Amino acid sequence: MRISVVLPAKNEAGGLPRTLERLREVLPEAEVIVVDDGSTDQTAALAAGLGARVLSSPYSMGNGAAIKRGARAATGDVIVFMDADGQHDPADARRLLDKLAEGYDMVVGARNWEGQAGVSRGLANTFYNWLASRMTGARVRDLTSGFRAVRADKFREFLHLLPNGFSYPTTSTMAFFRSAYSVAYEPIPVAKRIGKSHIRIFRDGVRFLLIIFKIATLYSPLKLFAPVAGAFFMLGLGYYLYTFITQHRFTNMSALLFSASVIVFLIGLISEQITALNYRRDA
Numbered sequence: 001m002r003i004s005v006v007l008p009a010k011n012e013a014g015g016l017p018r019t020l021e022r023l024r025e026v027l028p029e030a031e032v033i034v035v036d037d038g039s040t041d042q043t044a045a046l047a048a049g050l051g052a053r054v055l056s057s058p059y060s061m062g063n064g065a066a067i068k069r070g071a072r073a074a075t076g077d078v079i080v081f082m083d084a085d086g087q088h089d090p091a092d093a094r095r096l097l098d099k100l101a102e103g104y105d106m107v108v109g110a111r112n113w114e115g116q117a118g119v120s121r122g123l124a125n126t127f128y129n130w131l132a133s134r135m136t137g138a139r140v141r142d143l144t145s146g147f148r149a150v151r152a153d154k155f156r157e158f159l160h161l162l163p164n165g166f167s168y169p170t171t172s173t174m175a176f177f178r179s180a181y182s183v184a185y186e187p188i189p190v191a192k193r194i195g196k197s198h199i200r201i202f203r204d205g206v207r208f209l210l211i212i213f214k215i216a217t218l219y220s221p222l223k224l225f226a227p228v229a230g231a232f233f234m235l236g237l238g239y240y241l242y243t244f245i246t247q248h249r250f251t252n253m254s255a256l257l258f259s260a261s262v263i264v265f266l267i268g269l270i271s272e273q274i275t276a277l278n279y280r281r282d283a
Helices: 016-026 043-049 063-073 091-100 119-136 152-161 168-178 201-219 222-247 252-282
Strands: 003-009 031-036 053-056 078-081 106-110 148-151 183-187
Touching: 003 016, 003 063, 016 031, 016 043, 016 091, 031 043, 031 063, 043 053, 053 063, 063 078, 063 152, 063 168, 078 091, 078 152, 091 106, 091 148, 091 183, 106 168, 119 168, 119 201, 119 222, 148 152, 148 168, 152 168, 168 183, 201 222, 222 252
Parallel strands: 003 031, 003 078, 031 053, 106 183
Antiparallel strands: 078 148, 106 148
């Protein structure tokens, strides 16, 4: 089984050498690809000097764009994605690969609460995990972890869905679950990163939330539309009971809420049929 390791890197000259040296110790047989996302420091030169294959961009395109470039260029049957900032111990990559060898299609390195970058990030990730679990019907233990091992052919099926920003873990995890590919989680420790994080809590947090809904509507629309339709119906029913008791009549607002529930449900039903047709076409 050929292994490729892809590290997206933007101005990671501080932590990259230590990560690459450790990688060579634990995975000497692996192809190592560093995707330089428009760095303005010595990231590319350091990576090349340490024997990595370097893919450089003339300007920053985003973490997701770097992941896509690396996935296309990788020659291995299995791809390990990890950060270049020193947070991930390359020795843990072997654990992910051992778990993958049990028959899984993707293994994600799951962080515990201590591995979260602050309380706000930890609370946000807990909410994302819960929401993604509801949408996919499977337990999502770490939706945003960038440390994972995947089977290359299956991961490339979803490259067109991956955004260019900081949310490729979210998209790929939900896509694997909704496509009935097996996903496992392996607990990993996370060290404090070297350098400054490029993630912005509010901007990227809203983006993660939108991606969860996007993938849910792409793979299982009724999981999103049915609860909304049910909420409109219950609001209409509650308002009708209130007006019937107090005014002894059926109001226009009740009719509007009931109509909205039917329309939203029918939109979800049509979306579900379109999804089924897309699956049949791909098959």
